[in-house]
Amino acid sequence: MLDKCDLTKEIDDERFEKEIEPLRERLGVLQRTLREQKVAVIILIEGWNAAGITMTTHEIVQGLDPRGFTLHAISRPTEEERVRPFLWRFWVRTPQKGRIALFARSWYSRAITEEMQKVAWKKSLDMKTAAINNFERQLSDDGTVIVKFFLHIAKDEQKRRLEERERNPLTAWLVTPGIWNLHRNYDSTYPILDSFIKSTDTDYAPWHMVPATDRKYTILKVYQGLVKSLEMHLENNGEKAGQDKKRETERRKMVPAKRRSEPEVACTKEECQGLLNNLQIEMLEIHYLLFKRHIPLVIMYEGWDAAGKGGNITRIARYMNPLGYNVIPIAAPSPVEKEHHYLKRFIEHYPKAGHIAIYDRSWYGRVLVERIEGFASETEWRRAYGEINEMEEDYVQSSGGGIVKFWLEISKNEQLKRFEQRASDPMKTWKITDEDWRNREKWDQYSVAIDDMLTKTSTKMAPWTVIESDDKWFARVKALRTIISYCQEFL
């Protein structure tokens, strides 16, 4: 796509002045309209070094109400970002509905930069391409408008600009040896960049290629592209032009998970406690190895009310170093969280390298409570299975870590017994609420949703483990055993 840019394009002052002002005003109006309609917008400016990314960003900012956007200048990741998966730092920066996130450089620059420093960059870049396309498609499906610009200049022009910057004391420090090195690699970078742009030019997040030799022409093109993209979104009432979104055909290896509430083999409380004590040492060692080797681990609990998630988590955690894990209790989303993509609040809590994050309930709320209670539309929860599979696969691939997913199954009778126990024990009544009883009335609906979930999201990379929890002691042993054997295979 780079070679289609006519780099000789330029524009005279008079025409520029005449055309830019109405565009600027129009952008202001569009920003307000999009805010009212609660549309999130991502604008990203990419390009060669010295192509004018900062200058272009500055110009766009002039047309925007500063209270409605956040600017993200993306360079080297911080320590907190380096110890998490590649897209994490971008997920946490996705805009709230009604706001604009303006990226000066983005995941594209980072993918190229981080990959070219390694040897096996080609394979890894392909993987990142798929992850980026998934990321952008998921945001687009959620109603976010994504407008991407690439500022293109020729090698000669880049050289001229770098030399000019070196002559100016205010900018000379920007031109490091590394920048010159990238300049020398211009020709070899070209095809890689071109193919990267082509394979991320989707109908839900198309690229605008901008010939950036002439400063004024660049600004005008960017403004035109931006205004047009936003107008198109409003005209189509949020409907994307092409509904056939480029989506990898889903051919995942699935690992069936069958529900049952009673363990096949009975086990007394004493036996179980003995087993737990033995497993404790293994777990401590495994936790230590994860830490030493900088491997993150996600452990996720879902299950019926009163299935024993809390108790199970407490017992498991007892065998971990408290400085190396976090329990993430998931409640209903807050009003602000509701104005973001539903996956964002879970991704924010991804464990850092070497740490364990234990989710007490999870993103599967989308296909359980949100499905049953109608908080998510049918389109949304049906789409969620694929989105969740993508998210989990991306997590495993890009973090180098693992994920253990538990479904705690109990029988309807066992649940009733526990509800009644809780209601009658003054030390435990706090554990039971009217909502629990209401959920119980919907047992059959939940049952269908759970089966769908276990069928559609038990992938080879992130399989479900059903924990037969009518016997809570057995459940604790099985959970700890599963974590240990998963890690042993994995470490």
Place this chain on the structure above:
Amino acid sequence: MLDKCDLTKEIDDERFEKEIEPLRERLGVLQRTLREQKVAVIILIEGWNAAGITMTTHEIVQGLDPRGFTLHAISRPTEEERVRPFLWRFWVRTPQKGRIALFARSWYSRAITEEMQKVAWKKSLDMKTAAINNFERQLSDDGTVIVKFFLHIAKDEQKRRLEERERNPLTAWLVTPGIWNLHRNYDSTYPILDSFIKSTDTDYAPWHMVPATDRKYTILKVYQGLVKSLEMHLENNGEKAGQDKKRETERRKMVPAKRRSEPEVACTKEECQGLLNNLQIEMLEIHYLLFKRHIPLVIMYEGWDAAGKGGNITRIARYMNPLGYNVIPIAAPSPVEKEHHYLKRFIEHYPKAGHIAIYDRSWYGRVLVERIEGFASETEWRRAYGEINEMEEDYVQSSGGGIVKFWLEISKNEQLKRFEQRASDPMKTWKITDEDWRNREKWDQYSVAIDDMLTKTSTKMAPWTVIESDDKWFARVKALRTIISYCQEFL
């Protein structure tokens, strides 16, 4: 206080087992009660190296519901934390009401460690002591319970434990040359630590000194101290024992700021634009210098509705590098924000070293809208003047940065004129709401609150500048000029 610890204390297994279990259960009950009553709790464990901080943390965690607390293991600050004031990383970790934040090491270890690496540590540590006392008092005033433990062991005992750790392959890597170095400095650290503990032993956040030679005794003492502190808080119904809180007598140098809405000297639009163009170059250079020297700057706008905050910010920002500043629009607090100390959400947005944060409205909402509308009680908003002064002083001292505070003053007539203009211009009606008209009816009440604010919070370290804004062009020139001359003096 260290010498009052009897380091020979120990306890036998039988007594330990008998006493610990009821305490653990009691802690669980207390945690639930505090959650129901929406009380935030900070527990911090400090002590000598190898005194058992991790072990003690592990034990406390056993008594807690994992869904109700967050553990913060504090070691070296991350990059993001290093470029912000000392207490920033702790402010952002303060717990929501109803939750517990458990700190394994804390601001105390950090203050000591970071100070002892410098030469002028004594003076700087005194300053940190004052800042820490203010921090803890402010949280306590807001209803947070703070329980602090110091685990004390003798030098010999420390040596024995470090050697033991060196012999165990699972822990040997923890014993670095740095740790041995600290051990060798035990005797010289002792008096510094002792004086630090003494001067932070307040009635709102007292220290519990724990002789930590015997492991079981340590655990028991910590549990007893914790349960007792939490029970005391509940018994007193949140009233602190001593109401005479240790508070620095406020003898600040004040800089009077007088309100007026009309500039003394008139200035035509054209003249102002000319002046703005000239100032632009200075502003760009200043922004560059701030960046180069890693100095952060806070610019804060308060003012009447329609006083022109938005337009002023946009014009000022035009002369800055977009990658080097952020505009922080402040709206009413979200439900989650309301469950934290009111200053937290502003502190979270402190600029990092070399950056500019422009606050569009600010923490002064506490003594303006929250006072007038009764969202803050009289005790709360009266307390706020001192709290805000402390916060601003701490920001200036600990960040090495600056703060510029603007009050945009217009006359009541000018406001009416602008409201009517906005209402009749279809491009501007979005700017005016019913709330603006309601606020206008309370002009006189606001007027009193504004005068109080300008009198009580215009300190030498963070003075107010009143911008006469009946003439919006003049206002823009004055704002830009003020920033430039403030920075020139400061840089």
